[in-house]
Amino acid sequence: MRVLVTYGSKMGGTKGIAETIAETLESRGLDVQVESVKSVSGEDLEASDAVVVGGALYASRWYRPARRFVKRNKAALSERPVWLFSSGPLDDSASEREIPPVRQAQKLMDLVGARGHMTFGGRLPADAKGFPAAAMAKKQAGDWRDPAQIRTWAEKIAADLA
Ligand SMILES: Cc1cc2nc3c(=O)[nH]c(=O)nc-3n(C[C@H](O)[C@H](O)[C@H](O)COP(=O)(O)O)c2cc1C
Structure with missing residues (x-):
């Protein structure tokens, strides 16, 4: 079974989460392609049996390329098992409790029937560039990605696909 793990990431954080998901799925014997939403082709999508799409959160919205990817590929995604993930809060909140999707991510889930x-x-x-990221980074730089939590979630996807 082939799984496409694709991500919309501005500063690389969401890409890293996608890579951890991909490694976990691979360790479960799945054939995985991990790729930016910007470079996934129609053939890549057609060749996949399931898809995981991640979007970075900016002002409570999914990073636009990720949002566009889901909308553009609505038909192909609707025919496959799909999971979405978002990233992410710059504190421990996501490790402490399950944070529901922002409204827009919920709409994207509904659009493609995400599982x-x-x-x-x-x-x-700390060296984030541009406005307002650079100003935010003076107070709020850090890495709150939780590899164990990411792996646990990916294991559930692998179990669902088995
Ligand atoms: C300008 C700006 C706005 C952000 N808005 C949100 C937000 O609304 N909700 C949230 O959970 N995280 C927010 N974040 C944090 C980002 O989602 C976080 O840095 C994420 O890991 C970035 O992913 P990327 O490195 O893949 O681009 C924001 C970050 C920046 C710089």
Whole structure:
């Protein structure tokens, strides 16, 4: 079974989560492609039996390329098991409790009949560039991605697909 793990990531944090998910699925014997939403082709999607899509959260919205990916590929995604994940809060909240999808991510889930969603903690590099990221990074830089939580969620996907 082939799984596409794709991500919309501005600063690389969501990409890292996608890679951890991909490694976990691979360790469960799945054939995995991990790829930015910007470079996934129609063939990649057609060749996959299931898809995991991740979007970075900016002002309570999914990073636009991720949002567009889901909308653009609505038909292909609706025909496959799909999971979405979001990233993510710059504190421990996502490790402490399950944070529901933002309204927009919920709409995207409904659009393609997604089986599940998870919000993972995010990362803000100390050297983040641009406005307002650079200003935020002076107070709030850090990495709240929780590898154990990410692996546990990916294990559930692997079990669901088995
Ligand atoms: C300008 C800005 C706005 C953000 N807004 C949110 C938000 O609304 N909700 C949230 O959980 N995280 C928010 N974050 C945190 C990001 O989601 C977090 O840094 C994430 O890991 C970034 O992912 P990326 O590195 O893949 O781009 C924001 C970060 C920045 C810089």
